[in-house]
Amino acid sequence: MLLIRLLIVVLAIVLLAGNVTAAPDSVATPDSPSVSRQELLARDSAYQRFVLDSMELDHQAHIEAMEAQNGTGLHQPKPEAIIGVMIPIVSIIVVFLFLWRSNEAKKAVRLAMIERGMDPGLLQEQPNESSRKYGALRIGMLLAGVGLGLLVGYLISTQAMLPDDDFVPLVIIASALLFGGAGLILYHLMATKIEQSKG
Helix, strand or coil: CHHHHHHHHHHHHHHHHHHHHHHHHHHCCCCCCCCCHHHHHHHCHHHHHHHHHHHHHHHHHHHHHHHHHHCCCCCCCCHHHHHHHHHHHHHHHHHHHHHHHHHHHHHHHHHHHHHCCCCHHHHCCCCCHHHHHCHHHHHHHHHHHHHHHHHHHHHHHHHCCCCCCCHHHHHHHHHHHHHHHHHHHHHHHHHHHHHHHHC
8 A cells, every 4th residue: 555655656756747847848839828939930940940931932932923923934935945946037038038139139130131232041051961960869968968967966965965955956957967068078979970980
């Protein structure tokens, strides 16, 4: 009987000691009305991190809402993409204007020759016989070289670890031009050799 009373007293002391040590921790919880928000921010680093993260998320949501309202944001194209699209368009327009202007100049020269009584047929160049004969060979070798260059450029861009993805179009275009030029050089050598063997 004495032993049971002794155990009850020891348990009561342990429970009281646990409540006394737990009391300061309960003051530091965010739910406690006696601790202000500034004191919690000054003492608790986890609470500081939580407050900063929630402020950052709130700020990001506010920015996204403003971008959606103004029509700006991540869905807008980058300037590099706009320039990449505009370069071929401008190139095609420049080539078209150059061809149109040269055609207009030829017409003006022919009209001037007709007004002075000259024969405008003198301006027409006599086509080279070899260019007529081997035109299909020239076009075929050019297209084969460009196709091979595109294939090699694609393989280089996928297999080689390029430092930046912006170099991929440059590699593909450069290899296509290189192999296309090599095809035309090879055509010239073959046509010259065929003409020499015939002559």
